[in-house]
Amino acid sequence: MFCFNGGPGPTALLTAGTHGDEYEGQVALRRLVHDLGKADVRGRVIILPALNQPAVVAGRRTSPLDGGNLNRLFPGDPTGGPTSMIAHYVATELFPMADLVIDVHSGGSSLDHVAMTLARPGQDEKQAEAIRRLIKSFGAPYGAMTKGESGGASTTLYAAAEAQGIPALTTELGSGSTLSSTGLTIAEGGLRRVLRDYGIVPNMDAPEPYPTQLVRYPIASIYSPCAGLFEPFAAPGEVVACGQRAGLVHRLDDALSAPVELTFPSGGIVTFRRFPTLSSTGDALFGLMAPLDVS
Structure with missing residues (x-):
């Protein structure tokens, strides 16, 4: 875990490696760590580039320790298996610090996926507007408001963040057990734009966003x-x-x-x-x- 604390300002919680076989977010966050070491941070950035470390090391979607799919175990259980304990730590220790959450995913070893952001609809109009702002700032080619019917529903990281009233989104980038240069570029650009647009790193260089198709x-x-x-x-x-x-x-x-x-x-x-x-x-x-x- 990396924490860059620049004093008063919003806190961004950025994660990847929730599924160990998805690499665009893992590489993008590792690069961001090096950039933030030289940046003027006005707020706080918490980065976990390998959130489910056992799955990352094994190159698997699920943990080799207990077979747990981290993105199906939120809000977690402090007395459960290792994967459920990770979910509980994120939900109870990190979410209360965060003003926005981004969990970077990809198609992984099983899917070839278009580059897109996905977010929950929000519990009220104020939260929904904050989520739409986050989608626009990240600037992926496609953006969807979804309740996660296709996988995970309320047990995902971004759903657990929404339940605590935090603007949150996830992504799908890349395909297969490899690294997509296009997906990596979208991940890096989106993360940098969000940090700039939210005033956390106001001088952060970032490319122009894609015009997001909802x-x-x-x-x-x-x-x-x-x-x-x-x-x-x-x-x-x-x-x-x-x-x-x-x-x-x-x-x-x-x-x-x-x-x-x-x-x-x-x-x-x-x-x-x-x-x-x-x-x-x-x-x-x-x-x-x-x-x-x-x-």
């Missing part, structure tokens, strides 16, 4: 109907139509059978696509989002 997410998903080899026909960010061919699953249990054809259940923008070819029954293969009408 979206509804999720609107539909496709899951693998059987164990097989996934052959996709669409890419993240692609606009697709209802009934359009999405891909094939070549069955593992019967090489002579025709592959299972998948079609999109609705029109929308492809949010993510499964990264590994080998898929099990029930694996998420595609997710869809749709532009949000804010007129």
Whole structure:
């Protein structure tokens, strides 16, 4: 944990490595640590670039100590397993210090994901406006207000922050067990802009943000109907139509059978696509989002 305390001002809590196989945030925060050592900080920045350290060291989504998925265990339990204890520490010790929270995630080893921010809707209009401000400042290509129906719901880090009235967001950047240069650039730029825009590091250099497209997410998903080899026909960010061919699953249990054809259940923008070819029954293969009408 790194803490840069410059006196009176807001506190930003910045985390990555909640899932150990997601790297853009881990690298972006490590770089930010070096930059903040030379910066004029007017407030406080708390950084945990490897929040679930056991999972980070193992390169896994979940902890090798107890199998815990940290982003499904908030607000945690001080008498639970190691992963639940981490969640409890963040929720009870760090959240009370924070004026804003950003938890940087990526598609990890399982998903190829568009670059986007996700945030809860807020408990009232004042909090909702603060969250929208945070989304705009971070400046990812897409931004969604969501209750986490596609994963985690109220048990995620950013949901636990919202429950305490703190403006918070998470991200999805990159894909696979590697480092996306585009995702890393978006993570670095977004974090630096937030610190500048909130007056915590007022002289921080930061690139211009992307014009964020607000979206509804999720609107539909496709899951693998059987164990097989996934052959996709669409890419993240692609606009697709209802009934359009999405891909094939070549069955593992019967090489002579025709592959299972998948079609999109609705029109929308492809949010993510499964990264590994080998898929099990029930694996998420595609997710869809749709532009949000804010007129």
